[in-house]
Amino acid sequence: MISFSIDGQPVEGKEDAHILEVALDAGIEIPHLCYNESVKPYGACRLCLVEVTRKGRSKMTTSCNYPIMEGIEVFTGTEKVLRARRMIIELLLSMCPGDKLLQEMAAGMGVREVRFKKEEEKDCILCGLCARVCDEVVGAHAIQFASRGDRREMIPPFGEEAMNCIACGACVVVCPVNVIGMKEEGDERTILRWKRTLKMKSCKVCGNYFAPWFQLDKFKEKAKLPKDFYDVCYTCRS
Ligand code: SF4
Ligand code: FES
Structure with missing residues (x-):
């Protein structure tokens, strides 16, 4: 275990x-949006x-991808950090002005107005979480970042x-x-942003549609399951 401190409180991590x-x-809250424990941090x-x-020596860094080290001192609420964080939440809000979570986070940080031009036609904050979950957890590799700078976007191949x-x-949830x-x-079932519509399979017992055929076939193939494995839905099986 590695020992260090956060805001003066001794903590330990692997x-x-x-x-x-x-x-x-340790119950110490640091605002975050693109971190999810099931995928690698991306910053x-x-x-x-x-x-x-x-x-x-002191420096500012993103905490989700900074490896812990023996004896370091971490400060989560210095004036420098709070100022930078307010600027970042303003930028994020300008990318996705209508989002409630961002609005609440901004209000909590004391941001009353957004000085950056609102990008009305954009809504994605380019956090990359959807693609990381799709790649690392689901293994489908269905979406990716395209272009650079102002034109950077998260899209399916060739849009x-x-x-x-x-x-x-999974991407919808995260x-x-x-x-x-x-x-x-x-x-x-349609995943709206990725323009993907798939036919769903119905359960042999209750008759409800429960998952796309394509998804179930992929799972069966991957796990080498018998052909009839998904004839009955998850609810009727349990
Ligand atoms: S669409 Fe993907 S990259 Fe954009 S905000 Fe949602 S999870 Fe992040
Ligand atoms: S949570 Fe660390 S950069 Fe997003």
Whole structure:
């Protein structure tokens, strides 16, 4: 275990841990949006900034991807950190002005107005969480970042229907600003942002549609399950 301090409080974490996860485990809140414990940290939203002092030198860094080290001192609420964090939340709000979570976070940080031009046509904050979950947890690799700078966006390959998407909805759940969207109508499920519509399978027992055929076939193939494994839905099986 590695020992260090956060805001003067002694904490401990495993060798490969990062500051944010140790802080959250210890009940110390650091604002964050693109961190999710099920995927590798990426440092995209920059909201989790902290100040770290090591060997007498101090620097600002994102805490979700900063590896813990023996004896470092971490400060989560210095004036420098709070100022930078307010600027970041303003920038994020300008990318996704209508989002309630961002609005609440901004209000909590004392941000009363957004000085940056609102990008009305944009809503994604480019946190990359949807693609990381799709790659690292689901294994579907259906979406990716495209372009650079102002034109950077998260899209399916070539901006067309995401042909690898199994419509599991994991991206919909993890998106911190809720801009992906899923709809179910009759026997179809659509992941709106990735323009992916798949036919769903109905349960042999209750008759309800419960998951897309494409998704179930992929799971069966991967886990080498018998052909009839998903004939009955999860509810009727339990
Ligand atoms: S769609 Fe949502 S999860 Fe994906 S990059 Fe944009 S904000 Fe992040
Ligand atoms: S949570 Fe650390 S950069 Fe987003």
